[in-house]
Amino acid sequence: MSAAELGVIVVTYNSGREVLDCLESLLSASRAVGVPLRIVVVDNASSDETVTGIFDWAQGQSDYLPPDSLPFSITAVPKPLSVIEAMPDVAQSREGHVHLVKSTTNIGFAGGVNLGLKYLAGFSDIRHFWVLNPDSVVPPASLQALHDELGDNPSYGLMGGRVCYMDTPDRIQIDGGTVNFHTGVTGNLNLGRAASETPVPDAAELDFIMGASMVASRDFYERVGPMCEDYFLYYEEVDWAMRRGDLPLRYCDGLVVYHHAGSSIGSPGWGRSASPFSLYFKHRGRIRFLRRFRPASLVIGFAYSLAYAARLFLRDRSLSEAWAVLAGSFGLRPPRQIRDRLTWPVWKRRDQAGRRDTSGSQGE
Structure with missing residues (x-):
């Protein structure tokens, strides 16, 4: 995979501190392993300090200190950083550390992802789109594993890896999703198992890739189109995977993301019921x-x-x-x-x- 082929979409809504940890981890990993990223943050009309916090963080107005709870160390990237305010239908020719697209209303997860996809698709060199939750962090080894996997020029529609809980980093949240087509109930493959003891799944076992960490090929996006926005939250990625035709799902061994799991919307977590x-x-x-x-x-x-x-x-x-x-x-x-x-x-x-x-x- 050559330079700038990987674009990252992070959709925020009242994400405050979490998105800064996510961005720091991405930029730190990019510097550590030498894999360039084009990152776009799509803000869904946050009412908190998410947007102003990104600008203050980028200007280095306060020292960034990684939380003690992170399961790996982050080397804070030098500041200031460039944040480019952009429109979704105009690919900015200027390079920036972070591109920011602001929605005037909360259009939901799929709506935000679609704005990011539209923006990144305007760059002809972007061949892969990585959707990542703002309350997730990425260690350098994971970015290296994804880079190596994509460098093999795989034919795929959607690709995922392992998502573990941030507060219990050896506990798996999901290794890929399954669907009961009678009830519509989705399942998290390997939920709750120890990551250190659990082998990675066969991609043939998967029905969809969780939206917290999901890579889409440009071929997939151009064939299938954007995510369906009717759902607002949940099932968008299941719907997307169902429309992939003959493009396979793939699993990237070594791609591990640590996730707070529903910090802003009250999704169920390990030992926590749903809101x-x-x-x-x-x-x-x-x-x-x-x-x-x-x-x-x-x-x-x-x-x-x-x-x-x-x-x-x-x-x-x-x-x-x-x-x-x-x-x-x-x-x-x-x-x-x-x-x-x-x-x-x-x-x-x-x-x-x-x-x-x-x-x-x-x-x-």
């Missing part, structure tokens, strides 16, 4: 996925929702969580605590558009 916000969009996405790709399984999918909500209520007395599951599954108005976190008019239009699309089309 109502996470549950609503998880089950909303699951039903949309079935409607699009397995409509004959919708009855089973709805039955699963009812059983899951009943278990939450009867076992945990979690009325808000149970209602979030039902509202998401049956297309009901989300609870206020969820609506208050959204750019509601924009999200509502997306939701209505998604409900109209029940024909099993690809959505893009």
Whole structure:
């Protein structure tokens, strides 16, 4: 793989400190192993200090100190760094350490990724697009492994590696995703296993690559198009993988990313239950996925929702969580605590558009 063939997309929303650790790890790894990266941060209208924090960090207004909790050491890159503000449809000719694209509203994970894809695709030398969560960090060895894998010029659609929990770095969060096509429930391959004792999976075992660390080939992007934005959160990467045709999924041995796991949206983590916000969009996405790709399984999918909500209520007395599951599954108005976190008019239009699309089309 030659210089500048790898572009990185980091979508932020109220990511504050986490995105700085992510950027430092990427730039530090790039310097350590000599692999150039073109990094674009897409901010989904954060209401916190995410954007101003990136500029302050880049100018070196305060010394960067890696958190003690990181599972590897980071050598802070010299400051100042250049941050180029960009538009998604105009590839900037100027080189910068970080390119920043700002959305005026929160358009969800897929919407943010699509802005980054559109921007990076404007650079003809970018052949691979690496989607990375802002609450993830990358050690140099992982970037080297990915560089070596891509240097073999593999034919692939989507590629992933190992994602481990940040706070328990030897515990696997996911080695790739699986789907139960009756219920639509997704699974994390090797979830909770010790990374030091668990062999890497055969790529043939995978149904999708987790969006926290997912590499797409330009061939895939040009054939399949952008991610479907109907989901807002969850299942976008599952949908994308289902549309890959004959382009295979690949697993990169040695590509390990450490992930905080749902730090901004309350996704379930090891020993932590999901928030109502996470549950609503998880089950909303699951039903949309079935409607699009397995409509004959919708009855089973709805039955699963009812059983899951009943278990939450009867076992945990979690009325808000149970209602979030039902509202998401049956297309009901989300609870206020969820609506208050959204750019509601924009999200509502997306939701209505998604409900109209029940024909099993690809959505893009």
